[in-house]
Amino acid sequence: MQTQPPKVSFKEQMHQAREEAILQSACRLLGEKAFDAMTMDDVANAVGIAKASLYKHFCSKEELCSAAMVQILGRVQTYLAGLPAEMPPLDKLRALVRWSLERLLTNEMPLLPSRNSTLRAVLMANKDYLNGLVGVSDQIGEWITEAQAQGGISPSLPPIVVLYTLYARACDPVVSFLKESGQYSDAEIVDLVVRTCFDGLAAR
Template sequence: MHQARERAILQTACDLLGSKSFDCMTMDDVAGGVGIAKASLYKHFGSKEDLCCAAMVKVLHLVNAHVAGLDPSLAAVDKLRAVVRWSLERLLEGEMPLLPSHNSTLRAVLMSNKDYADGVVLLSDTLGEWIVQAQTEGVLDPQLPPLVVLYTLYARACDTVVGFLQESGLYKNDEIMDLVLRTCFDGLRAR
């Protein structure tokens, strides 16, 4: 029961972090979303920062599991596309926590959390290897620093274009993902 409630709390926190930002989300929002008393929520997580950190770690574990499950025979650029597609799917479903602002108290908690830091390093190292490989193969621009490419790919997980396109009602979610992937990997130039 305790673990089931904790999973529900984390899922609700992820959902709220996907629709609101950390700064706008409250513990009352989470308790109400789960259907428990706020006091019960604090039995699981001592602060909003601790809860949101656990939610961010959960998402990081999910993306790292997705990365580990990709077919190793895929080309590096196809693996990168698959990771970006996964994050866009989460974003469109409201399951991708919005990244905290630079001055957020959550950012400090995240940076001091070993699970989060280790997960970010693992993900960054893996994506970094694929980026360099794709650049070596001439599929990605070798003139771009790999770090710039990495951050560009990370930015798709909180891309406001996705929300604007979804709200317009002009495109289905699959079309939005394809359009964002196309602009991300192929650019805006006419071919």
């Protein structure tokens, strides 16, 4: 006989819903402002709660943003797992970059912390973040080496260089520059950045 999972109280449901709203707001603000410019006041105002209530969920900006970054990695892992197994590896990499750029345009993809950011040090000490990052990197790295073997990516490039180049597209300032110019739609911006990423700038 299967035992039923314990019923979650209404209070706990509300607590979980508020925490999810906090994390979503933190992700958006990390995309808009980046870690160093974002404040806990910004998050509390975005959620519509008192800052004291925010601290009942997360005791510091570093803890909150670490949880937000772990959540983002979880979304990336879910997206990667959902790509068709029969899809060619180069197409999978293109799809990932396209998905990342779309999230970046809607401020759903937090900007990566700078090397001297406090958040970077916190993330490097967060096992959940590191495990997620290793899992994502291993999967992308596998597709990179397969694409190189198939001739879709130059085999003369070290796979780690390709990996970091793809990661950089998730925080590419070209996206915001093109968006602010008003000359292109979001879809056109994504297409242009994907083209320059995979096809380069040389005439063909």
